[in-house]
Amino acid sequence: MFKIGDFSRLGQVSVRMLRHYDDLGLLKPSHVDQWTDYRYYTIEQLPRLNRILALKDLGLSLEKIAELLQHDLPLEPLQDLLRSKQTELHQQMQEAQARLDRLSARLYQLELEGQTSVYDVIVKSVPACHIASARHIVPVASDMPKCRGILIEQLYRWLSQHKITPVGCEIVLYHISEYAEADIDMEFAIAIPEPTKPIADTGQTSIIVRQLAAAQVASVFHDGMVRDVTQAIAALFSWIGTNGYISSGAIREIHLFGPETKRVKDQTVVLELQIPIVARQRASFDPLQPVDKMR
Known part of the structure; x- marks a missing residue:
């Protein structure tokens, strides 16, 4: 028989680990001296030790190995x-x-x-939600504040008429594939509870209720002036192209600062920008691939 130290050198396993195997019932000593508590092992126990080490090398936990060995593998x-x-x-x-x-x-x-970019982009999954929204084609970028104001007024008046309390942030959806200065397809929306029955038409056909689909999105937070949001959008598109994705849906502007009607002009705000994405079909990042940049 071998003392634990000798068996340790023979099996190339530390004494501490042999004691741990003993505690788990994986490899009990052949004999324990009742007076000194010295552990003794036999040469016949080496195959079992090697089996433990082989299974451990495959990534199995010691608990799983003990379970397997208990039932004779x-x-x-x-x-x-x-x-x-x-x-x-x-x-x-x-x-x-x-x-x-x-x-x-x-x-x-x-x-x-x-x-170094001021925008740190992450990928995350967002669940589906129901929204009420008003959509409009903004003729030119300078008309954006006026058009947003009209859509906001229509939407909140409709919510009040139907006694619907929003359950989430305001969301502005830009149905564009790249930056545009004219004919901007914009949808102002807000999350609402899932309707349990059809909502009666009050004549405001510009308001629609629909589900905003779940998506994997590239996300970034903007902390600053609203007029500088385009910089964050540009950073998102640059990141998407560089990291092997393509955009697959409308740009989502999430108002974390509260209702836009309460925003003070030229006040800095915190909002989140999301772009739904799907992976481009290529194995891995290639620096020689052209970079999609928003211009």
Whole structure:
């Protein structure tokens, strides 16, 4: 028999780990001296130790290994467990590759722009919600404040008439694929409870109730003047192109500062900008690919 230290050197496992295996019931000493509590192992226990190490190397937890060894390593449960671990590792590899792509894209963007962006973009999932909205084509950018005011008034009057209390922030949707100075398709909306019955028409046919679809979005927060929002949108489009995505829906401007009717002119605000995205079909980030930039 071998003392624990000798068995440790033979099996290339630390004494501390052998004691841990003993506590878990994975590998009990062949003999424990009742007077000194010294642990002794036999040469025949080395195959079991190697089996533990082999399963551990595959990424299985010690608890799972103990469960398998307790039932003499049955074939089907072992196969199921290894397939599950294989799927888990593939997922981890994909996540790690995506993170590596984002790091590469961020470095490339820094080199391209020569400075640190004030906007940090993240990808997140947003759930679907019901909205009431009013939509209008804004002739030119300078008409935006006037058109927004008209849509806001129509929307809140409609909500009041139908006794509907909003359940979320105001949302401005820009149905455009790139920056535009004219013919801007804008929709002013607000989240409402899901209707339990059809809402009677009061003659204001410009107000519609619909579901805003769930989406994976690129998101950024803007803290500043409303007139500078275009800078945040430009940063979003630049990030989307650099990171291997394409836009797949209307730009969403989420008013975190409260109702626009209470906003003071030239007051700084905090709002969130979201653009729904889907992955471009390419394996990984390629710095030689052209960068989609909003001009």
